Amino acid sequence: MELLANLQLGFGVALAGTNILYCFVGVLLGTLIGVLPGIGPVATIAMLLPATFVLPPVSALIMLAGIYYGASYGGSTTAILVNLPGEVSSVVTCLDGYQMARNGHAGKALAIAAIGSFFAGTVATLLVAAFAPPLAELALKFGPADYFSLMVLGLIAAVVLAHGSLIKAVAMIVLGLLVGLIGTDVNSGVARYSFGLPELIDGVGIGPIAMGIFGFGEIIRNLEHGQKRDVFVKKVTGLMPTWQDLRISALPIVRGTTLGSALGILPGGGPILGSFSAYTLEKKLSKDPSRFGKGAIEGVAAPESANNAAAQTSFIPLLTLGIPSNPVMALMIGAMIIHGIQPGPQIMTAKPDLFWGMIASMWVGNLLLVVLNLPMIGMWVKLLTLEYRFLYPAILIFCCIGVYSINNTWMDVILAAGFGFIGYLFGKLDCEAAPLLLGFVLGPMMEENLRRALLLSRGDPAVFVTRPISATLLVLAVLLLIIVAAPAVRKKREETFVEEE
Amino acid sequence: MAASMALPARAAYPEKPVRMIIAFAPGGESDIGARQQQIVFRRLFGQEMVIESKAGAGGALAWSTLNTYPGDGYTVMGTNLPHIVLQPLEGNVQYKTEDITNVHFYQYTPDAIIVRAESPLKTYADLVKASKEGQDRVTFAGSGTNSANHVAHTRLNRLMGTKTTYVPFKGTGDLVSSVLGGHVTAAMSYNTLALTQKGKMRMLAVASEKRLAAFPDVPTFKELGGDWVDGAYRGVGVPKSTPEDLRKRISDIFSEINRDPEFRQKMADGGFELIDVTYDKMPAFMAERTKAYLEIARMMGLAK
Amino acid sequence: MKHLIKNPRDFWSGVMFLAIGALFAGIAFTYKLGTAARMGPGFFPFVLGIILAALGVAILLAAMRDSNKGPGVEKFHWMPVFWVLMPIVVFGFGLKVAGMIVMGLFVVIVSSIGSEDFKLKPTIWLAIGLVIFCSLSFVAGLKLPIPLCPGLDFFEQFALCRV
Known part of the structure; x- marks a missing residue:
């Protein structure tokens, strides 16, 4: 068994005294910084990169990887506690996680997120170890046309995210697509909708939008409704999930892990698509979809598992092909080069200790995350019992600093304030923001791949149906559309909606 | 502002940490290069070089603010060619090429044509033949529009006498999977790509003066009959208010870093070709480069 | 006018989508639209802007139907x-x-x-x-x-x- 021998080598490296220490330090730092709103894994790794110069390369990369998944995990904590998605992939966690917290189940939500993430991390690590090279080859088969069709499928799936009016959800997605187009067009170099402001040439970041709409908008809503409420959450029930909770979450975790692992391999948007589609799937499969968005535990378990699985499998293109699938991976490549390691396909054979050590450390890191976070849940939940008049100014100042530090520009802070108002307006008009965010993220990729596909086919749109991958994805999209929009289904949706009111 | 008073350059410079603003995101080539310099800078001069990333608008966001910093030598900024020549030509940016006071160019990565290992194109001659037959069916992936890669592609078309298609991507990392998956014919990129993808990709020709040490079998465009030595140059610029002696001192500092043996080894491993365009050679170098870029820009329809 | 609007929240969302869609499409018109093979920078936003405006109109019209009664827009604080x-x-x-x-x-x-x-x-x-x-x-x-x-x-x- 070559795999076993390799894993043995890997665990030998990962469990070596100093490496496990660096892994722990990375996970701890990542969690702590990830909890601060706005400062996600990219900023954290960029800031802590110089600190790793003095370490041996393997230790440095193990620590950086630890920061990466520590920070994503910390981001989910903020999403659940105060409705602040630190990054896009935790947007979905906000939907039900925050509602659980408001119902007094913050502890359960955090625990199930940790358990789901750990399970997903374990499975995904095994996947990376056993099938990294063939999976990477598979991902290469995706051409621009296939990506476009994948985005279409993702967007249609996003409609299900909404629990209100169908047509408004579609409109919000389109609005998100449009906001995503602000900035320089890759194909022509024209700056669109930037109104001459150099800060807008690169478009609007996800940070200001997510923090504005979810964070600031929510604070305004809380102030207008609950001005008399002293304590944010009055009763806190059950820190740990019950057997019943675990039973309900088991299958969603498995399904989330599967979806996340598969989508994480594709360069670009893996964890995002993973968590969104896992949520969608659970809502579709649920006997009572109306519970979603109101604190359904599956709505936390599935996307959190998917998110973490995708975060692990996004190392596959990096480790086997040297392709950075997201900004964090681009930084990891930078870190490798600084440490004198040439990233790329040869890394597995040239540096087996590094390759397998990193893979093994992923599992060790996930284990450490659980060990670290389960005892901390009590502390986080206590935070919620703070008087709201002390809690929200603190959130505001962290957000201001966090948003500013993403690009070191004042513009992002102003934009976040603007989106805060828009978020408040959306609330008044019953327009849900989650589909907008997915549209925002996928919009630019969709346009880029559409135009690239047509450029390569010299304008022949047939390419979308003649390529087998693209055709399959489009057929799936059409099927999904029929299911979602079929009159009977629609009627049922409206009925459940009316009952909720 | 008190800090904007230019201090007389002392031999003691640097006396406190120097801030190096990089116009690109962390993890990119400019960032990696600067971080390698950071280590040597600390060792040789006993001070920190703090790297601050101000990425945006292909670098223009940082460059348009260069002259707002105090000219005391403690804020310097990474500059890139051909960006600082091409961007102002295009018009959308808020700085002019003359606004950037370059004091030293220290590295460059030469343009290179790269195909995947499975590609039937074995040599540059194969590529020319295929391009002549296929014309716009032959596609080149590159990073950005009106970028160094785009310029190089225009030049390649002129050299081959063809009309192949340029397919822009957001960055070099983005285009790798399209090249490996065979969705485009080749990449118009730098030698660094061939280095990271060794074994999976093949370089057909490179726009360096001499053959590269890491690729002794790959011919230069000069050998292939083209007058083409170019690529992406990285250097350092200072605010306009920086006094002459300080500009020279900073130029010397980066020359000295370039001479450090350990640094040279690391840069060579990363595929960075070191050059040493010092402050006194700068006017001639910029004039020569600008002329070359203007000519290509006219072909691309960028400049009047 | 007031009695025509059966679902004010939907109605005003429709107005908002219509306005934003029209704005985006209008500005997109100032960029090159291009052809299908070589789409200009304006093509994609123009199409999306029109779609958004159309969705806005649909939402707005639906909000005037009797079958679609809904609560009024809450007070702005x-x-x-x-x-x-x-x-x-x-x-x-x-x-x-x-x-x-x-x-x-x-x-x-x-x-x-x-x-x-x-x-x-x-x-x-x-x-x-x-x-x-x-x-x-x-x-x-x-x-x-x-x-x-x-x-x-x-x-x-x-x-x-x-x-």
Whole structure:
């Protein structure tokens, strides 16, 4: 068994005294910084990169990887506690996680997120170890046309995210697509909708939008409704999930892990698509979809598992092909080069200790995350019992600093304030923001791949149906559309909606 | 502002940490290069070089603010060619090429044509033949529009006498999977790509003066009959208010870093070709480069 | 007019989508539209803008049907909007000039006024505590390039030096 021998080598490296220490330090730092709103894994790794110069390369990369998944995990904590998605992939966690917290189940939500993430991390690590090279080859088969069709499928799936009016959800997605187009067009170099402001040439970041709409908008809503409420959450029930909770979450975790692992391999948007589609799937499969968005535990378990699985499998293109699938991976490549390691396909054979050590450390890191976070849940939940008049100014100042530090520009802070108002307006008009965010993220990729596909086919749109991958994805999209929009289904949706009111 | 008073350059410079603003995101080539310099800078001069990333608008966001910093030598900024020549030509940016006071160019990565290992194109001659037959069916992936890669592609078309298609991507990392998956014919990129993808990709020709040490079998465009030595140059610029002696001192500092043996080894491993365009050679170098870029820009329809 | 609108929340969302869609499509018209093979920068936003406007019209019309009755739009509370967003905007514009210490105190104290049970004394202590925490963790610890207090060299040194 070559795999076993390799894993043995890997665990030998990962469990070596100093490496496990660096892994722990990375996970701890990542969690702590990830909890601060706005400062996600990219900023954290960029800031802590110089600190790793003095370490041996393997230790440095193990620590950086630890920061990466520590920070994503910390981001989910903020999403659940105060409705602040630190990054896009935790947007979905906000939907039900925050509602659980408001119902007094913050502890359960955090625990199930940790358990789901750990399970997903374990499975995904095994996947990376056993099938990294063939999976990477598979991902290469995706051409621009296939990506476009994948985005279409993702967007249609996003409609299900909404629990209100169908047509408004579609409109919000389109609005998100449009906001995503602000900035320089890759194909022509024209700056669109930037109104001459150099800060807008690169478009609007996800940070200001997510923090504005979810964070600031929510604070305004809380102030207008609950001005008399002293304590944010009055009763806190059950820190740990019950057997019943675990039973309900088991299958969603498995399904989330599967979806996340598969989508994480594709360069670009893996964890995002993973968590969104896992949520969608659970809502579709649920006997009572109306519970979603109101604190359904599956709505936390599935996307959190998917998110973490995708975060692990996004190392596959990096480790086997040297392709950075997201900004964090681009930084990891930078870190490798600084440490004198040439990233790329040869890394597995040239540096087996590094390759397998990193893979093994992923599992060790996930284990450490659980060990670290389960005892901390009590502390986080206590935070919620703070008087709201002390809690929200603190959130505001962290957000201001966090948003500013993403690009070191004042513009992002102003934009976040603007989106805060828009978020408040959306609330008044019953327009849900989650589909907008997915549209925002996928919009630019969709346009880029559409135009690239047509450029390569010299304008022949047939390419979308003649390529087998693209055709399959489009057929799936059409099927999904029929299911979602079929009159009977629609009627049922409206009925459940009316009952909720 | 008190800090904007230019201090007389002392031999003691640097006396406190120097801030190096990089116009690109962390993890990119400019960032990696600067971080390698950071280590040597600390060792040789006993001070920190703090790297601050101000990425945006292909670098223009940082460059348009260069002259707002105090000219005391403690804020310097990474500059890139051909960006600082091409961007102002295009018009959308808020700085002019003359606004950037370059004091030293220290590295460059030469343009290179790269195909995947499975590609039937074995040599540059194969590529020319295929391009002549296929014309716009032959596609080149590159990073950005009106970028160094785009310029190089225009030049390649002129050299081959063809009309192949340029397919822009957001960055070099983005285009790798399209090249490996065979969705485009080749990449118009730098030698660094061939280095990271060794074994999976093949370089057909490179726009360096001499053959590269890491690729002794790959011919230069000069050998292939083209007058083409170019690529992406990285250097350092200072605010306009920086006094002459300080500009020279900073130029010397980066020359000295370039001479450090350990640094040279690391840069060579990363595929960075070191050059040493010092402050006194700068006017001639910029004039020569600008002329070359203007000519290509006219072909691309960028400049009047 | 009023009695025609059966579902005000939907109606006004429709108006909003129509307006935004029209705006995006209108501006897209000033960019090159191009052809299918070589789409110009305006093509995609133009099409999307039209789709959004059309969806807006559909939502707006549906909101005038009897079968689609819905609750009215809740009252806008401008006070919390002002007390939450104003300090953020001031923070954004003022950070470079006034530094994080001053701006941090400002954000915490001013935004607290938005709460109904605002008391000055505990708020000031909260503000001081938070600013100290932020200075230590973000600027001293993480080395974020945030000006603490421009003009005072002591703080700037503190921000630049690395451990």
